[in-house]
Structure formats: C-alpha cells, structure tokens
Amino acid sequence: xxxxxxxxxxxxxxxxxxxxxxxHGPLKFSExxxxxxxxxxxxxxxxxxxxxxxxxxxxxxxxWFAEHKTRLIGLSIDSIHSxxxxxxxxxxxxxxxxxxPIIADIDMxxxxxxxxxxxxxxxxxAVRAVFFIDPTGLIRLIMYYPLNVGRNMDEIMRxxxxxxxxxxxxxxxxxxxxxxxxxxxxxxxxxxxxxARLKDDSLEKVDFYLAxxxxx
Numbered sequence: 001x002x003x004x005x006x007x008x009x010x011x012x013x014x015x016x017x018x019x020x021x022x023x024h025g026p027l028k029f030s031e032x033x034x035x036x037x038x039x040x041x042x043x044x045x046x047x048x049x050x051x052x053x054x055x056x057x058x059x060x061x062x063x064w065f066a067e068h069k070t071r072l073i074g075l076s077i078d079s080i081h082s083x084x085x086x087x088x089x090x091x092x093x094x095x096x097x098x099x100x101p102i103i104a105d106i107d108m109x110x111x112x113x114x115x116x117x118x119x120x121x122x123x124x125x126a127v128r129a130v131f132f133i134d135p136t137g138l139i140r141l142i143m144y145y146p147l148n149v150g151r152n153m154d155e156i157m158r159x160x161x162x163x164x165x166x167x168x169x170x171x172x173x174x175x176x177x178x179x180x181x182x183x184x185x186x187x188x189x190x191x192x193x194x195x196a197r198l199k200d201d202s203l204e205k206v207d208f209y210l211a212x213x214x215x216x
Contacts, residue, residue, distance in 0.1 A: 008115035009113075009114055009115060009131070009139055009142070010139070010142075011139055011140065011141065011142060012138060012139065012140075013138070013139050014137055014138060014139075015029070015030075015033060015038075015040075015131070015133045015137050015138070015139050016029075016113045016114065017029050017030040018109065018110050018113060020103045020104065020105065020109075020110055021080050021103070021104050022073070022080075022083075022101035022102060022103050022104065023080065023083050023084060023087060023101050023102045023104075024101040027073075027101060027103075030137065032071065032073065032101075033071065033133050033137060034135075034137075035135050036069050036070065036071055036135050037068070037069060037070040037071070037132070037133065037134055037135060037160065037164070038070065038071045038072075038073065038132075038133040039065070039070060039071070039072050039073070039130060039131070039132055039133075039156070039160070040073050040074075040075065040114070040129075040130070040131040040133065041054075041058070041072075041073075041074055041075070041128070041129065041130045041131070041151075042074070042075045042076060042111065042114075042116045042127065042128065042129045043055060043074060043075070043076045043128060044076065044127070044128070044147050045076055045077070045078060046076060046078045046082045046083060046085075046086035047082070047086055047089070050147075050148065050149075050150045051076070052090060053150055054128070054150050054151055054153075055074060055090075055098050055102075056090060056094055056096040056098065057153045058072055058074070058098070058100065058153070059096050059097060059098045059099065059100070060096060061153065061157065062099070062100070064157065065160075068160060068161065068164065070160060071100070072100040073100060073101050073102070073103065074098075074100060074101070074102040074103065075102065075103040075105050075110060075111065075116070076102070076103075076105065077105050077106060077108055077111060078104060078105075078106070079104055079106055080104040082104075083102045083104055087102070114129065114131065115129075116129045118144075127144055127145065127146065127147060128144065128145035128146070128147065128149070128150075128151055129142070129143070129144050129145075130142070130143040130144075130145075130151065130156060132159070132160060132163065134163070134167070140163055141159055141163065143155075143156075158177075158178060161178075161179055162177055165179070165183070165215070169183065169215060170186070171183040171184060171185055171186070171213075171215075172184040172185075172186070174212065182204060182212035182213060182214050182215075183212060183213060183215060184210065184211070184212055185203070185211055185212070185213055187208075187209040187210075188208065188209075194208055197211060
C-alpha cells in the first residue's frame, strides 16, 4: 500500500499559518511572526535529555535573539500540562527558564503541516526541525537533525546573522562566514560593471566573478 508523505514546506514558501495552544496561551502563528524574524523549532518529547539541553540553550541565548529582533517558538507532540511541568522542572533543576512559547501539538496537526514527522524515524515524534522565517513571513532556511543528535546553537545564530546581513547589504556569504568577515558582492552583469570591478582596489578579487569586501 502506498504511503502518502506529509507536506514539506520549502525555502521561499510562505510559512503555513495555524492556531494552537502554547505555554503562552492560544496563538495564531501569522500574528506571532508578523514583521519580525522567527525561529520555529520542534523537539521529539518533553522530559528527554537531548531536548532539555537544546531548549535550555535557546533560553540562555534569549537576550541575543531579542537583540536580533527574532522570536523563538518551540513545538512537540506533548500536552500543554506536560510542557508546563517540564518548563518548571528545568527551571528548578538548572535555573534556566524556557520562557518562549512551546506549542502543544497532541493531534500532530502542526507537525504534519510543517513536515516534521519523518515516518522512517518515528510516527509519533517530530524530528529536530528548525525553520527560519523572515519578517515578510517567508521560510528562508530549514534545518533537520535526527532524533539522537542535538542541534548546533552556534550555527543557528551564525546563519540568522548571515541572512540578516545579506538582506541589509545585498550581498552573499562565503563558507564559514561570521560577523566581521568579508562578504561576497554579486558578480558583474554588464561589461561596464566588469571594468569598474577590475579597477576597484578596495575589493579582494579572486577573479572577476568572485570578489569580497569588508562591510563598514
């Protein structure tokens, strides 16, 4: 019998809207993400070790995400009572308060909407998905991790800062880019642009099509 796979939102798609109950109360996603960057991330289950290390790390960097005008929102296929109990347990045990909303997705409606259920891994737990959504509501980057491997918070922060810098400066990012590194400027589209680039001594030119500059 042929299995119908869940829909998988792609980069460039409008983030699917939904309404759900969260640890902050009822929430309409399109209103929550309006006019700002948002990171939506799923975890397999509350009261599990890898998930606890991950969500506390998001919470520890809450001020950094706020400075970068980015909201956080988590999700797992657990009840709101489980979420609240887990948040309190983690606060008691570690001193870290996971104060961002966590979606209670018992019916797996949101998990299916965002393609977080991968049948070859589990039918009852969402994989570790991360969706980066820009202020216009478009999905800009998607990460998937297996159930037994935690996410890299440095990479999550790096790519968020990279995308925000790209938008602000109409540039691209080389491999391993970090804030303060040179960025890649778009290749020339006319012969006039090409001649201007060849004469520009402020650029680090590998070749005419690959040139870097330092942002002010």
